[in-house]
Amino acid sequence: MNTIQITTPSKNYPVFVGPNAINKLHSVLRNLKPSPKNLLIITDENVGALYLDDVQQAIESSYPYEVIQIQAGDDQKSFENYFACQSFALAKGLDRTSVILALGGGMIGDLAGFVAGTYMRGIRFIQIPTTILAHDSAVGGKTGINHPEGKNMIGVFHQPEAVIYSTEYLSTLPEHEKRSGFAEVIKHALIADQNLYKMLRKNICTIDDLKGEHLLQALIRGIEIKNNIVTEDEKEKGIRAYLNFGHTLGHAIESEVRYKGITHGEAVAHGMLFALSLKKETAHIAIELKKWLNTLGYPPLPKHLSIPSLINRMKKDKKAEKGTIQMVLLDRLEKPYLSSYEAEELEEKLTCFFEEK
Ligand SMILES: NC(=O)c1ccc[n+]([C@@H]2O[C@H](COP(=O)([O-])OP(=O)(O)OC[C@H]3O[C@@H](n4cnc5c(N)ncnc54)[C@H](O)[C@@H]3O)[C@@H](O)[C@H]2O)c1
Numbered sequence: 001m002n003t004i005q006i007t008t009p010s011k012n013y014p015v016f017v018g019p020n021a022i023n024k025l026h027s028v029l030r031n032l033k034p035s036p037k038n039l040l041i042i043t044d045e046n047v048g049a050l051y052l053d054d055v056q057q058a059i060e061s062s063y064p065y066e067v068i069q070i071q072a073g074d075d076q077k078s079f080e081n082y083f084a085c086q087s088f089a090l091a092k093g094l095d096r097t098s099v100i101l102a103l104g105g106g107m108i109g110d111l112a113g114f115v116a117g118t119y120m121r122g123i124r125f126i127q128i129p130t131t132i133l134a135h136d137s138a139v140g141g142k143t144g145i146n147h148p149e150g151k152n153m154i155g156v157f158h159q160p161e162a163v164i165y166s167t168e169y170l171s172t173l174p175e176h177e178k179r180s181g182f183a184e185v186i187k188h189a190l191i192a193d194q195n196l197y198k199m200l201r202k203n204i205c206t207i208d209d210l211k212g213e214h215l216l217q218a219l220i221r222g223i224e225i226k227n228n229i230v231t232e233d234e235k236e237k238g239i240r241a242y243l244n245f246g247h248t249l250g251h252a253i254e255s256e257v258r259y260k261g262i263t264h265g266e267a268v269a270h271g272m273l274f275a276l277s278l279k280k281e282t283a284h285i286a287i288e289l290k291k292w293l294n295t296l297g298y299p300p301l302p303k304h305l306s307i308p309s310l311i312n313r314m315k316k317d318k319k320a321e322k323g324t325i326q327m328v329l330l331d332r333l334e335k336p337y338l339s340s341y342e343a344e345e346l347e348e349k350l351t352c353f354f355e356e357k
């Protein structure tokens with residue numbers, strides 16, 4: 001079992017990561033002050049079918065709990081489900097001592113975290129991530145929901161009490177979800193750790209290689225990188241924006257296809273290639289990364305994407321300023337920085353990028 005201590009200005013908390021980390025749940029709950037009156041497990045139907053029993057056993061019947069299962073899919077990170085969870089929590093008598101358990105991937109973590117962050121002005125929650133991607137989303141305290149106008153447009157910063165990352169849960173992930181999460185691992189490596197990037201390039205030759213010690217090391221390093229960044233900049237006033245590498249275009253693609261047919265990380269993978277292609281100093285990294293991603297089975301860009309619509313969405317990105325689009329670029333490996341583009345200029349570059357695909 002590995003423990004990484006997350007330190008942010010507003011809260012410090014542990015991430016327990018490794019096989020059977022779920023066995024830590026009971027002691028985490030026992031150490032909470034005040035002791036929770038009751039718990040609410042929020043999960044989705046896929047994860048619930050696989051791991052709800054396990055989590056219920058880990059609670060060891062010491063606390064009364066309720067369960068709400070919502071449908072799977074990023075389009076479920078919606079106002080309707082947020083409201084349904086709040087109504088359920090009120091109906092079941094959750095109070096300010098209650099604790100929410102977010103059992104699932106980033107969709108559930110973001111939704112349940114937002115429910116916890118706003119229920120009665122904020123109650124405690126514990127992240128129990130079940131996807132590779134959630135090594136990123138479960139740490140750092142960003143929570144929220146999507147709006148039809150854009151991804152993650154409504155939310156709060158709300159840090160969990162603990163993250164319990166039981167890596168045996170990852171074995172049931174479908175391949176495309178492994179690819180999705182691995183894109184965020186690659187992102188962490190590109191912006192902050194070229195040794196990790198080299199290790200991954202050498203050892204992850206197929207998606208099946210994402211297991212065992214290599215996967216565990218990649219997750220731990222990814223969490224450490226995220227920790228280093230959020231320690232310095234919890235509320236994204238500065239360097240935290242670097243974590244959005246690949247996300248300006250990635251989010252626009254996801255919103256454009258209404259969160260269907262391409263996963264978050266697969267969209268981010270295209271976003272990273274685009275960002276790397278924007279500078280001649282990193283164009284060669286884009287070329288080799290593209291080859292590697294192809295070997296790993298990352299899908300091509302969705303068909304029939306409208307470039308003007310994507311640019312419009314990028315203009316609405318939360319990082320956009322005074323009509324310009326903010327992109328995270330790399331000077332070289334480990335050296336991210338922010339660069340502003342006029343919409344027309346970026347549209348031209350995006351057109352070239354699409355033509356080369
Ligand atoms: N808060 C943050 O800092 C942050 C960072 C990155 C991404 N995100 C958000 O995370 C979300 C994406 O997260 P995700 O990729 O984990 O998606 P997800 O939570 O939608 O999970 C992907 C799919 O895998 C299924 N699944 C989950 N765990 C499983 C398991 N162990 N076995 C089998 N199936 C399983 C789910 O039911 C779902 O169908 C996006 O909404 C994105 O915006 C948030």
